[in-house]
Amino acid sequence: MLTGHPLAFFQPFIDTATGQIAGIEALGRLRQADGSYRSVGPLFASRKVSSLDLRQLDRDIRDNALSRFREAPPDWFLSLNISPRWISRAPADQPLPSLRQVERYGIDPRRIVFEITELTGNQQRLLEVVRRYRAAGARVAIDDFGAGYSQLDRIMDLAPDILKLDMRLFQAAVRGGPSSEVVKAMALMAEKTGCRIIAEGVETEEELEFALECGARYVQGFLFAQASEQFQQADAYLERFAALRTRYVQHKLQERSRLMELRQQLSRFIQDVRSWAEGHSMISALPLPHDLPWLLRLYQCDRHGTQITPNLEWNGMFWQENRRYLNHNWSWRPYFYSLLAEGMDERRLNLSTIYRDATSNQYCITAGQFIAQGQRPLLIDIDASFLTES
Template structure:
């Protein structure tokens, strides 16, 4: 660990933005060093490169936390988020209290104004659970940081039940900017929603990443789009106008996309209606022709119990090709099928559609549609869906 002049070391405060309220609601505390020109540089590499048992690093960390808590006493708004490492937690021998708990209790700070942020990718579930339980007993909220990195597993979150879940920055940026891990990140978002966690996106640097964060349901964000870590706390209204403009752009983009989707749905419905008529009128479904831009992938017939009683009729550039490899498969478990059966009073032409899913072979976004073709026969149609840009 390099020699540090403690006169230059200070906490940096990166604002955490509540997008729904358009306000700075808290700050994450980060280790910073002030240079001769007054600028701040990160000391984060020290915490990654230095072994976790370094006494000097531990003293530095406690020094920065203590300074941050002292500054919080003079700031009337919001909370601070303090990082703690399971590497150090694992060294504790007494769990009734910890050095951080003692420092916070001495400070007299309301526990609601402090979030304890734990790096989830390190440490055992048992160790982290003990930490989470102890701090929550004292009234502190607990965040799991870097979720999705390293050996993260979703079942660990179910075990820990944190108050806040912070997405791994690298994973978030990959999903937002290149599409990689897009569905994985959405599954993390769904997990946070189902478990009652506040989802936070950090590392937000562009309007595109901001919009992706909103799409995930993360109403809290932080990153250079707003501000790097500063030496001082920022007032709640520091980014009100910027956030308002970003939300407006997000809304306009979503409205435009939804209009496109409605047009696509209307066109798809027209194609499906023609397909139903053709299936009723033709003895050989391989003779059916569809518009080149129909996006229909395949269609097939099922009995009233969901058993497939026809070949798959797959749409190819050469025409419709039959495939009997799945004949006899039962699809009663598909929600759109039993939803249709539950509403028998609807007309024969009315389709019920599935949720969006990604086709296993093509890795493209699809939906399945089903309607009653005859009294006890049901037509299933798989349709390729437009990807959101």
């Protein structure tokens, strides 16, 4: 049952390029008789409320948001949640109710983002409605991108302007593990398809830093502001965001410094082992890297990428031989053909990007440098976790 007066609360989007509020999302509330407010979110998941009541509630909240948005700064955008359940019921030969509301309040449709909250219903009908939104000048966002089965084919058909990362997946990704790689891959996909990313649910500094690392254009969450009935000043979080962004850059510079130090240490180590590797000496003669706790293993390949020596694995005390990967070919891996692209200049050390090793499930970097007059590369695998330590 619906009790209370429907109205919109607004939660800001912070533009990561400027630190200023760039727009707001309208979130539904019911004002109770005692002056408190109740979120309408649970009502839309309830079977006790009729679809007719929910549709009217949805329109009342949107109407309230649009009527007040005229008071917002002229460069802000307003994000309005739209359910395909309502879209599919709109007659194809009549104006869309949501666009009629925008027109009624004299708001430039270019300032409106219609945020599609789910991907149910008739896809062709949804595509047609999205086309009409765009024809009017509005933008389209997909909410909860990455939640469950995201139906990538349907999303790509819609070609959204904005993707909002699923909050639960995003927060799990900050803690590391496979979720982190999934979110980074989705962010990269969005970048390549021209979508802007919104990271919602940003509640900690760590989550903000991860959002920046993923290239999020906008961030939204309790770290800056909860939803409120009143608009904030556009520069309300400018100084705080600038300080947090500076801290993020400092952390990345620290990572870069560690990487430069790593390169120097590896160059010295390769010089130490070069004569051993070129002479095919016994493992007992291999120098002990006691000052390189992140070193995992070394091995050699031929110029075609086929491994020609066993893995020599460092356990912190001594070297161990592992013949499991003899004759495996690694030429398909990016670090190997990057090494080939650098040529056979023995003076140049090549470092891969950080990747997750399928065997050990740990983050690694592979370093490579040609030896033996450019005839074969010496490859060294490194535990990369130390690079991101605070």
